[in-house]
Amino acid sequence: MLRVENINTYYGLSHVLQGVSLEVDSREIVTLVGRNGAGKTTTLKSILGITPVKSGKILFHDTDISSLPTHGIVQKGIAYVPEERRIIPGLSVRENIKLALLKSKNRRREEEMIDRVAQYFPVLKDRLGQEGTSLSGGEQQRLALARALFTDPEIMLIDEPTEGLMPLLVETIAEIIQTIHRMGVTVLLVEQNVEMALGISHRAYVIDEGRIQMSGEAKAILSDEQVACQYLAI
Ligand SMILES: Nc1ncnc2c1ncn2[C@@H]1O[C@H](COP(=O)(O)OP(=O)(O)OP(=O)(O)O)[C@@H](O)[C@H]1O
Numbered sequence: 019m020l021r022v023e024n025i026n027t028y029y030g031l032s033h034v035l036q037g038v039s040l041e042v043d044s045r046e047i048v049t050l051v052g053r054n055g056a057g058k059t060t061t062l063k064s065i066l067g068i069t070p071v072k073s074g075k076i077l078f079h080d081t082d083i084s085s086l087p088t089h090g091i092v093q094k095g096i097a098y099v100p101e102e103r104r105i106i107p108g109l110s111v112r113e114n115i116k117l118a119l120l121k122s123k124n125r126r127r128e129e130e131m132i133d134r135v136a137q138y139f140p141v142l143k144d145r146l147g148q149e150g151t152s153l154s155g156g157e158q159q160r161l162a163l164a165r166a167l168f169t170d171p172e173i174m175l176i177d178e179p180t181e182g183l184m185p186l187l188v189e190t191i192a193e194i195i196q197t198i199h200r201m202g203v204t205v206l207l208v209e210q211n212v213e214m215a216l217g218i219s220h221r222a223y224v225i226d227e228g229r230i231q232m233s234g235e236a237k238a239i240l241s242d243e244q245v246a247c248q249y250l251a252i
């Protein structure tokens with residue numbers, strides 16, 4: 019479904035992604051793991067065209083999307099839940115959801131989508147009128163996931179969904195991602211909580227210093243002690 023082929027991405031003169039290739043098949047959960055600064059967020063931003071690639075290809079259903087603008091990529095069915103969540107200040111939970119729907123094919127089904135948010139994210143149900151930025155960290159993460167999910171993407175790129183959350187909530191977020199997957203959405207996940215991420219993933223890639231160092235079945239990577247010491251600091 020999504021194929022990244024040998025991409026190179028720069029910040030100014032700094033050559034951050036050095037020939038990254040990875041693939042995500044339809045209905046998979048794939049995790050990209052690696053230590054701080056390895057290039058995980060840059061990989062997601064490159065797929066989205068937020069940090070455009072200098073060379074290489076990004077194929078979505080065999081169409082090269084690497085030169086499309088970000089909104090064109092999102093319209094193709096690729097949703098992004100960024101590390102920083104980006105809840106819009108001054109807007110209620112309901113308005114944050116409406117704004118996300120505005121550019122999606124679900125824009126005329128607003129009320130139905132808001133009902134679905136209430137159904138899948140009961141914590142948000144009673145908070146639709148509350149200002150989005152006044153939600154707790156865990157609630158904001160649910161809002162960020164809901165916002166992306168209800169644009170009906172084919173694939174969601176999710177960057178560090180458990181960052182800053184208490185351990186109890188890590189399990190909740192894992193369950194939400196599994197629910198999203200059961201709804202038929204493919205997932206490319208970046209996560210520091212390697213055990214959680216690999217526990218719910220089919221396959222994984224390990225990135226270090228802007229290069230994919232290895233890939234394989236998630237469980238095999240999780241149990242590989244050398245990978246753990248060398249690349250993951252666990
Ligand atoms: N806007 C930027 N300008 C210059 N360098 C950047 C920029 N964003 C990221 N970098 C650098 O690119 C490298 C990869 O960063 P990236 O954010 O992709 O790492 P990451 O794997 O997501 O790390 P983390 O786990 O800390 O989120 C780092 O060395 C970082 O300092």
Ligand SMILES: [Mg+2]
Pocket residue numbers: 058059060101177
């Ligand atoms: Mg990051």
